[in-house]
Amino acid sequence: MKYLDEYRDPAAARRTLAAIRALVTRPWTVMEVCGGQTHAILKYGLDQLLPSEVTLLHGPGCPVCVTPAAKIDRAIALASRPEVILCSFGDMLRVPGSTTDLLSAKAAGADVRVVYSPLDALELARREPGREVVFFAVGFETTAPGNAMAAYLARRDGVSNFSLLVSHVLVPPALEAILSADGARVQGFLAAGHVCAVTGAAEYAPVARRHRVPIVITGFEPLDLLMGLHMCLAQLEQGRAEVENQYARVVRDQGNPAALQLLHQVFEVVDREWRGIGVIPASGLGLRRPYDEYDAERRFGLETLASPGEPAACQSGLVLQGRLKPSECAAFGRECTPEHPLGATMVSSEGACAAYFLHRPPPPNARDARGSGGQAPSREP
């Protein structure tokens, strides 16, 4: 087993789709939480193969997309200091802040470096004791354990020229916010399997109970997604609202105890601003004492740095909450393309707008309208 091709078998997918068609008697709306799942759904065209009763909404699970412009502004402010080396995952570099992005700052001379792991940034700090190395710590519960480890090792080994610009977010409070919003349409969730590999399933039970929504922890391959959907739709048809685990080959009930232990030792739950959505209470992680001495915003006095806010044209906040499909955004494929992104959801390889652009490209004539100047874009059919 390689745990890949087996889960991409087209004949099994067709049979599962037939089982879903046989199961569904009414319209249902289900949200897949993770951007990786969104990409797989669009890549394999699963949404177009489902019975018309089933609507898939795409969720907020793209770490790059939910990092607010104000945080990017702070990253740019840090990177522009001569003593600072700013380390980041590559995906963050083209995300627009209020006025510019990290890639432009780099072109203008800022020392911005792409790393694959926070430990690479820590290693750089050890090698460059005369510089201040700041790691841009973004992401959900999947990246938090690694960033916790970087802070832990920095403190253990006395690496004092290392710090973290933290913008960590948590999935369950985002699901709460989506369900509590006016006009919420989501009736069931496919939860992000890898997030649950860290956290386990326990945090989802209160959400399922309170809002009476089934939540199925789901993997990323086509058969995983179809099986997760079948499980979720079966619950909806039967009037159940439980947490189930489709992705048991990776997700244990208790999550990863070693990762959770260090995560809670280093981080505490804080209110967090989400891009395009606003502040969600108790929805993020911040460094707790004594690790807060590795907080870059504190170390460099950035807590009060004002930001003009996000570019107005982009509606990614609605996209991230499943309230607008990327193709329904007037700028999609016209003013906004991966080469000229207006919003983070078009930049990120996990973003929903990028997924639509890649797998459901707008008609070419729509794209030609870009640059021909002043033409009012007509809405897609």
Added chain:
Amino acid sequence: MCLAIPGKIVSIAGDDPFTRTARVSFEGVIKEVSLAYLPDARVDEYVVVHAGFALSRVDEAEAREVFEYLAAIAPEEGEGPEEPR
């Protein structure tokens, strides 16, 4: 930063439980990852990795459950005459 595919451990190095590493093959592309959060992972096992950390091993027995579930809801001979829409 979120890699959806599992990789196979080809070798393990180091004694410090906080800095042990593994070389992991993702369809032939080798990455060095931290094993701090999967202390008992072994060579040849498949793991899920995020931002340089192995976070979960793939359980072989559970991996087959998917096919058992699918066989129960959609048996092979039971395939209907319907065309996929």
